[in-house]
Amino acid sequence: MSVADPLPHDSARLHVTGAARYVDDIPLPANALHLAFGLSDVAHGVIEALDLSAVRASDGVVEVLAAGDLARPADVSPSAHDEPLLAEGRVHYAGQPVFVVAATSHRAARVAARRAALRVAPLPAILTVDEALAAGSRFEGGPVVWDKGDAEAAIAAADLVVEGTLELGGQEHFYLEGQAALALPGEGGEMHVIASTQHPTEVQHKVAHALGLPQAMVRVECRRMGGGFGGKESQGNALAVAVAVVAQATGRPCKMRYDRDDDFLITGKRHDFRIDYRAGFGRDGRIRGVAFRHLVRCGWSQDLSLPVADRAMLHADNAYRIPAMRIESHRLRTNTQSATAFRGFGGPQGVAGIERVMDHAAHALGLDPIELRRRNYYAEMPAPRPDRTPYGQEVRDFILGGLTEKLLDGADYAARRAEIAAWNAGQRVLRRGIGFAPVKFGISFTLSHLNQAGALVHVYTDGSVHLNHGGTEMGQGLFQKVAQVAAAEFGVPVSAVRITATDTAKVPNTSATAASSGSDLNGMAVQAACAEIRARMAGHLASLHQITPDAVVFAGGAVQAGGARYSFAEAATLAWQGRVSLSATGFYRTPDIAWDRARGEGRPFYYFAHGAALTEVVVDRLTGEYRILRADILHDAGASLNPALDIGQIEGGYVQGVGWLTTEELVWDNAGRLRTHAPSTYKIPAFGDRPAVFNVALHQGANPAATIHRSKAVGEPPLMLGISALMALSDAVAAFGGGRVYPALDAPATPERVLAAVERMRG
Amino acid sequence: MAQVSMTVNGKAVKRSVPDTTLLSEFLREHLRLTGTHVGCDTSQCGACVVHVDGRAVKSCTMLAAGADGASVVTIEGLAKDGALHPMQTAFNDNHGLQCGFCTPGMIMSGVDMVARYKAEGRELTEAAIRHELEGNICRCTGYHNIVKSIQDAAARM
Ligand code: FES
Numbered sequence: 062m063s064v065a066d067p068l069p070h071d072s073a074r075l076h077v078t079g080a081a082r083y084v085d086d087i088p089l090p091a092n093a094l095h096l097a098f099g100l101s102d103v104a105h106g107v108i109e110a111l112d113l114s115a116v117r118a119s120d121g122v123v124e125v126l127a128a129g130d131l132a133r134p135a136d137v138s139p140s141a142h143d144e145p146l147l148a149e150g151r152v153h154y155a156g157q158p159v160f161v162v163a164a165t166s167h168r169a170a171r172v173a174a175r176r177a178a179l180r181v182a183p184l185p186a187i188l189t190v191d192e193a194l195a196a197g198s199r200f201e202g203g204p205v206v207w208d209k210g211d212a213e214a215a216i217a218a219a220d221l222v223v224e225g226t227l228e229l230g231g232q233e234h235f236y237l238e239g240q241a242a243l244a245l246p247g248e249g250g251e252m253h254v255i256a257s258t259q260h261p262t263e264v265q266h267k268v269a270h271a272l273g274l275p276q277a278m279v280r281v282e283c284r285r286m287g288g289g290f291g292g293k294e295s296q297g298n299a300l301a302v303a304v305a306v307v308a309q310a311t312g313r314p315c316k317m318r319y320d321r322d323d324d325f326l327i328t329g330k331r332h333d334f335r336i337d338y339r340a341g342f343g344r345d346g347r348i349r350g351v352a353f354r355h356l357v358r359c360g361w362s363q364d365l366s367l368p369v370a371d372r373a374m375l376h377a378d379n380a381y382r383i384p385a386m387r388i389e390s391h392r393l394r395t396n397t398q399s400a401t402a403f404r405g406f407g408g409p410q411g412v413a414g415i416e417r418v419m420d421h422a423a424h425a426l427g428l429d430p431i432e433l434r435r436r437n438y439y440a441e442m443p444a445p446r447p448d449r450t451p452y453g454q455e456v457r458d459f460i461l462g463g464l465t466e467k468l469l470d471g472a473d474y475a476a477r478r479a480e481i482a483a484w485n486a487g488q489r490v491l492r493r494g495i496g497f498a499p500v501k502f503g504i505s506f507t508l509s510h511l512n513q514a515g516a517l518v519h520v521y522t523d524g525s526v527h528l529n530h531g532g533t534e535m536g537q538g539l540f541q542k543v544a545q546v547a548a549a550e551f552g553v554p555v556s557a558v559r560i561t562a563t564d565t566a567k568v569p570n571t572s573a574t575a576a577s578s579g580s581d582l583n584g585m586a587v588q589a590a591c592a593e594i595r596a597r598m599a600g601h602l603a604s605l606h607q608i609t610p611d612a613v614v615f616a617g618g619a620v621q622a623g624g625a626r627y628s629f630a631e632a633a634t635l636a637w638q639g640r641v642s643l644s645a646t647g648f649y650r651t652p653d654i655a656w657d658r659a660r661g662e663g664r665p666f667y668y669f670a671h672g673a674a675l676t677e678v679v680v681d682r683l684t685g686e687y688r689i690l691r692a693d694i695l696h697d698a699g700a701s702l703n704p705a706l707d708i709g710q711i712e713g714g715y716v717q718g719v720g721w722l723t724t725e726e727l728v729w730d731n732a733g734r735l736r737t738h739a740p741s742t743y744k745i746p747a748f749g750d751r752p753a754v755f756n757v758a759l760h761q762g763a764n765p766a767a768t769i770h771r772s773k774a775v776g777e778p779p780l781m782l783g784i785s786a787l788m789a790l791s792d793a794v795a796a797f798g799g800g801r802v803y804p805a806l807d808a809p810a811t812p813e814r815v816l817a818a819v820e821r822m823r824g
Numbered sequence: 825m826a827q828v829s830m831t832v833n834g835k836a837v838k839r840s841v842p843d844t845t846l847l848s849e850f851l852r853e854h855l856r857l858t859g860t861h862v863g864c865d866t867s868q869c870g871a872c873v874v875h876v877d878g879r880a881v882k883s884c885t886m887l888a889a890g891a892d893g894a895s896v897v898t899i900e901g902l903a904k905d906g907a908l909h910p911m912q913t914a915f916n917d918n919h920g921l922q923c924g925f926c927t928p929g930m931i932m933s934g935v936d937m938v939a940r941y942k943a944e945g946r947e948l949t950e951a952a953i954r955h956e957l958e959g960n961i962c963r964c965t966g967y968h969n970i971v972k973s974i975q976d977a978a979a980r981m
């Protein structure tokens with residue numbers, strides 16, 4: 062059976078030979094044009110003059126368009142219709158596209174784009190959350206507030222109160238393949254777009270709208286992305302719409318890929334947050350109540366900020382039973398790139414907030430931080446009386462108690478903690494620290510209607526299977542997992558299943574591949590389509606052999622019917638000769654979810670995925686530099702569809718989470734210009750940043766929810782395991798002060814920040 | 825315009841290209857060898873590594889004219905008669921890739937590294953692998969399986 066096999070990535074052989082094609086690798090027709098945007102370098106202002114004559118005169122330039130030149134207004138936002146493709150009258154951030162150039166080569170377009178004379182009369186720019194709060198610059202009119210019980214009263218009555226602030230920086234996706242899109246105009250005004258996008262359907266909608274075409278005349282395709290991480294959920298819209306608009310205007314194929322620096326400057330990043338907290342604990346280490354204030358820097362347009370900020374609120378409990386809680390979430394509008402989806406979608410910020418509270422309280426109470434966390438865990442599955450989250454969902458599948466115990470045993474926690482304390486006592490310059498972080502992550506789109514998926518499967522008479530579904534491949538291994546599901550349904554080897562590019566013309570009206578939902582949703586839809594075809598084949602063979610359809614067995618590449626044994630190809634041919642359709646669609650919608658966003662109540666999630674990590678670091682007090690010495694991870698992937706791919710997600714997610722919280726620092730200057738716009742100034746984890754010892758294992762166990770083969774989603778949850786590194790750094794820093802002062806380390810905890818914190822410890 | 829001739833993956837090629845053409849552009853756009861990827865355009869990510877006269881080079885840092893007369897090997901030229909190079913097999917078998925965008929550069933750097941250490945009789949430790957690859961970024965894998973792949977290939981090469 063193909064399910065649960067640790068097969069390589071579906072395109073592994075193409076990748077190692079350089080034969081896998083990304084958008085920029087597709088051969089172009091001879092008359093194709095290349096596009097580049099001209100950008101604003103002012104964060105906020107009124108466009109007074111835009112002289113494009115030098116751009117038009119530049120070598121190789123064929124077309125130049127500003128907002129006023131467009132045949133109809135083109136919007137590139139995912140929902141709020143507040144993002145014109147090209148700035149209209151005003152600019153709202155430094156990096157905003159103002160005009161688009163089409164030229165005969167990528168380089169000619171880029172050179173020409175620098176030649177514009179753009180005069181902007183600056184207006185006051187709102188850059189920080191403080192400025193936005195003071196100016197009342199926000200989305201949704203006011204903060205979103207959820208109350209469970211009376212948090213203030215609970216905190217006031219508690220034995221111990223901890224309070225503080227945690228700053229969490231943003232994060233650039235740095236998908237290694239930059240944003241790219243290609244438009245091929247067809248006959249009668251049709252448009253075929255090939256894009257590096259997590260959301261082909263949204264691209265189709267945006268392009269159709271911008272071109273004034275029905276959706277049926279726009280086809281969007283994506284075979285693969287060179288990484289997405291949320292950054293290609295909505296941020297590719299601008300390129301796709303631009304290539305389509307210019308292709309319509311010129312009748313020529315158009316391609317656009319952002320140069321890396323442009324990609325940094327134009328596209329949105331992870332939301333940075335400031336989290337203020339006040340929490341009350343009993344002497345027993347049990348939390349009584351907590352109040353959070355989330356200040357969310359959303360950037361200039363709404364994009365996906367509302368659901369991101371919601372998900373942060375939905376994860377403010379993480380793994381803990383909290384009797385009383387208040388969260389105030391301010392979605393602040395600033396003159397910066399529009400912050401967007403990034404792996405975890407606000408969840409990581411919410412989780413980091415409560416993890417800080419737990420860590421701070423453990424320090425104040427003099428308790429082991431892991432012990433304190435375990436005392437506050439939700440009731441373990443199967444709980445006779447399951448707990449409820451602050452938003453009212455029953456927690457029926459909680460397994461972090463057992464998982465934590467197993468992790469700590471395997472990682473030898475107790476002995477190592479003692480050994481570290483002894484080692485630290487003998488050091489002058491170095492201190493080691495150890496930190497822990499659990500994660501409980503809710504799986505489902507919080508906008509319930511997005512939890513649907515479709516598939517299209519054909520079986521040919523030679524027994525080969527053509528597989529298509531609405532999910533997109535960005536490296537996570539979705540296509541292979543879903544192919545394994547299809548192969549298992551037909552009892553054929555995975556090699557018999559041909560994976561094909563995501564295509565709005567094959568499966569329509571799809572959701573983004575996001576929220577970790579890719580294999581949950583698409584795996585189920587594909588299973589349904591395959592089951593339909595198999596049932597038809599079985600019905601036909603059963604009637605030929607005078608047996609019941611359930612006596613027809615599909616296994617080992619063969620079909621057994623009565624005494625006869627056919628190859629899968631023979632069975633398919635027989636069905637065809639019997640005039641049986643060998644093509645089917647499949648559809649799935651997640652059951653049992655219901656969420657009232659306005660009231661902040663309901664069951665937004667079908668189930669929870671869990672994991673825990675223990676990280677050990679060493680810090681140098683003279684420079685603030687540090688190394689990760691060891692990381693141990695145990696992660697819940699349910700009954701894994703492919704353990705090798707899942708472990709890859711966990712390793713990559715952890716390292717990306719560590720990067721977010723340690724070295725990846727985005728810096729804007731006082732004029733609102735992003736100064737870190739290349740890997741030279743923005744430090745992504747490199748080979749040397751990987752933990753020296755890195756033990757990653759799956760916590761195997763069937764998902765109690767009826768997911769595809771009882772597996773669990775694994776794309777986003779592991780990112781939050783990186784929080785353990787921030788906790789470990791905090792532990793090491795505290796050791797410089799003999800544990801007297803709580804370091805309250807902000808993120809990213811760059812060596813500069815760590816050094817400053819060490820200085821504070823040493824008073 | 826510059827007249828450029830070189831041997832690419834064993835074949836002699838000759839083109840007339842603008843003087844400023846980068847080797848990466850030359851390979852991708854003029855020869856249509858698109859396995860050499862451009863990830864940063866500024867010689868920092870390593871996705872564009874190829875071999876020039878047997879040494880690993882970031883092809884976005886070199887002009888095509890600078891490789892005039894050289895012998896260049898790209899990821900497409902690594903497999904011989906359909907048989908994968910041991911480094912390619914190792915990345916496949918050890919799950920040394922996810923999105924695959926960094927993979928050609930990692931493999932070309934890996935081949936060069938293993939060959940150099942072998943030629944110099946030095947031991948290719950894990951620490952050495954990490955150090956050698958500081959100029960190659962992978963955003964997906966967390967590097968663990970890439971290191972494993974290179975160690976595995978070194979044993980097979
Ligand atoms: S493209 Fe050459 S190093 Fe990044």
Ligand code: FES
Pocket residue numbers: 237287288536921922923924925926927961962963964965
């Ligand atoms: S596999 Fe995606 S960048 Fe390395």
